[in-house]
Amino acid sequence: MSELLEIKAQPRADMGKGASRRLRREGLVPGIIYGARKDPELVSFVHTDLLQHLDHEAFYSSILTLKVEDRSVQVILKDLQRHPAKPFLLHVDFQRVSATEKLRTRVPLHFIGEDDAPAVKGGGGVSHLQTDIEVSCLPGNLPEYVDVDVSGLDVGDTILLSGLVLPEGVELVGADNDVPVAQGHALHTTEVETPVEEEGGEEAPPAEEE
DSSP states (O other): OGGEEEEEEEOOOSHHHOOOOHHHHHHHHHHHHHHHHEEEEEEEHHHHHHHHTTTTTTHHHHHHEEEEETEEEEEEEEEEEEEEESSSSEEEEEEOOOTTEEEEEEEEEEEEEGOOHHHHHHHHHEEEOOOOOEEEEEEOOSSEEEEEEOOOOOOEEEEEEOOOOOOTTTTEEETTTTOEEEEEEOOOOOOOOOOOOTTTTTOOOOOOOO
């Protein structure tokens, strides 16, 4: 497992809003680890350490290793709360994973072959209608992302959720809701209407001041 996916955490005992505020003032982010039929565990993270992972796509869709003192815990990210106006993390939730139990999580879609799509070659484009999908699989089969090959899309063609090619051992969650994932479209043009002045029109006199 790459170093990117290993995050240090510290156990914490205090809980509640007051305790969380104190942690944030100290440059820490309160968090929780739960799942795998074990009791929830309160932890905290150094804000700057956690922040550096946020630009990496794998942080959101891969198995992560939390180093809690001398223990290693395999988890996936379940929730990340951010400050609405400032670049601060408020709270983070991780779910434990078991090698023998299937998990459900969302993985991003990568659209490939767009330059070869007939819709693009004809001057149009390809619309990305979904950015990620929910899958179910064992932790060892969890893909970092799923490729969507759009090289065959012409204008009006659509790739549906059921048309995605998933890795072996990975199942689509919500397959009954067969929504569009990508669609080829023509070049969109916007006509600008030029206002036509009416002949013989007179300007209205300015309103009188009271």
